Amino acid sequence: MAIEIRQVQNKKERKQFITFAWQIYRKSPELNKYWVPPVIEDYMKTLDTKLFPLYDHAELALFTAWKDGVMAGTIAAIENRRHNAVHEDKVGFWGFFECINDQGVADALFGAAAGWLKKRGLNAMRGPVSPSMNDQCGMLTRGYDSSPVFLMLYNPPYYNDLVLKYGHHIGQELLAWYIDQESIDIERLRRISEHVKKREGLTIRTMNMKDFDREVDRMREIYNKAWEKNWGFVPMTDKEFYFLGKSLKPLANPHYIFFVEDRNKRTIGFSLSLPDVNQALRHVNGNPFSPIGLLKYLWYSRKITMVRTIVMGVLPEYRNKGVDSIMNAEIADYGGQHGVHASEMSWILKANEAMSKLAKVIGGTPYKEYVIYEADI
The missing domain is CATH 3.40.630.30 (Gcn5-related N-acetyltransferase (GNAT))
Structure with missing residues (x-):
């Protein structure tokens, strides 16, 4: 054959x-x-x-x-x-x-x-x-x-x-960590969040869609600094990051995109979560832009019950200070108020014990595993 x-x-x-x-x-x-x-x-x-x-x-x-x-x-x-x-x-x-x-x-x-x-x-x-x-x-x-x-x-x-x-x-x-938002001790998470904000002099806000380009620039700066020590990481160029931002903009819900700022209004961390639009895309057979596909996509988008936290990062000098708890509290609060009671944190290196510890603290379960393979050539 x-x-x-x-x-x-x-x-x-x-x-x-x-x-x-x-x-x-x-x-x-x-x-x-x-x-x-x-x-x-x-x-x-x-x-x-x-x-x-x-x-x-x-x-x-x-x-x-x-x-x-x-x-x-x-x-x-x-x-x-x-x-x-x-x-x-x-x-x-x-x-x-x-x-x-x-x-x-x-x-x-x-x-x-x-x-x-x-x-x-x-x-x-x-x-x-x-x-x-x-x-x-x-x-x-x-x-x-x-x-x-x-x-x-x-x-x-x-x-x-x-x-x-x-x-x-x-x-x-x-x-990939699955988090049942309904099982989170939200009151405890809120208390931790308020304690960290007071101790470090931090505030949190949602994304300003009217200032989209500058917000994307803030994300890029934090992303490249926060992830630079990760295995396999390559800093994204301005062109790559803005292309990604533009492609994700139609899906973005600013209430799931958070910026943490210090006393001087400097951005020291951000988290990006997006609705799991796969729950709608699975019904459109790869063509959400066709007339029928668009109608199906809009219909099923109304029933999305999950978000994916794609990126959560803070500047190196603010690591291990509980900044993540501030953002997680906001994600759980907003999701709970709008019928979104599940989230996935992905992907996270299995060797990254700090991120796994964070996922466990908020009730996460590692429910999917992936492998990146290597071979000599």
Whole structure:
């Protein structure tokens, strides 16, 4: 049985690359029950090297696998020059991996990605990273019995076998924490929050959507400083951060985006949570912008019951002072008042004991696990 690898060359083939996932998940009742189809238009932009700002300092190649003339899998290979400059290594990345349950097809896909990366002088590859650590990453290894929240991934369990049998090993493990807001001792959390605010001279406010660009700039400054010591972190450029901010603006609820300020009104921390729009997107089959898709999206958006806390960070000099409790109290308070009684904190490195401790303190449970794999090339 012949396996052929083809490199994507044009927009038509890029869309075919994206929509192959439907062949994996729609054919399996168990997978289809939880899978949330990606927004096709968003993925088209993410994989457009002329549009997506990551490619100002990265290169991308998309490959499809064909078995006996039938499409059988996809993979992207990414050389992120900015990552290698920051970390002083020679690591490439792979992502957007979808594959039938066939080791030969998977090996051909990983081989194509490895070959492309090796030609660029790289000696290792890491994934899934789709297409950077600031985007979607990690392969699900536990928690298949619920849908992914917004901007998190879902995959068949057999994908992990395909990856390991090719020769990958575990690089890092990631956790997603589920928090039942109704089980939080909100009065205790409020008392801690008020104590920290008084002790440190801090105040908290929601995002000012009328001053959107400056608010995004404040986020970028805190984000790059707060996360600079994290494994695999690469500071986002201004262009990348503003592109991300613009893309998320239609989904933003300012009552879930908080800024903590000191006595001099300097921003020392922020948290960004977004409604879990996957609860609506799962009903629109990847096309929320079609007339029917938009109507379905708006209808199901009314019933969202969960938020995802994507980023929570404070300046280094304010770490371990309880600033997180201020923001968590606000998230729980507002959610409780508006029928949103669940949240997910994700993703968090399993090795990050401080963040795991924080999640536990507010009643969190690590209900999903992901892995970023590595292999020498």
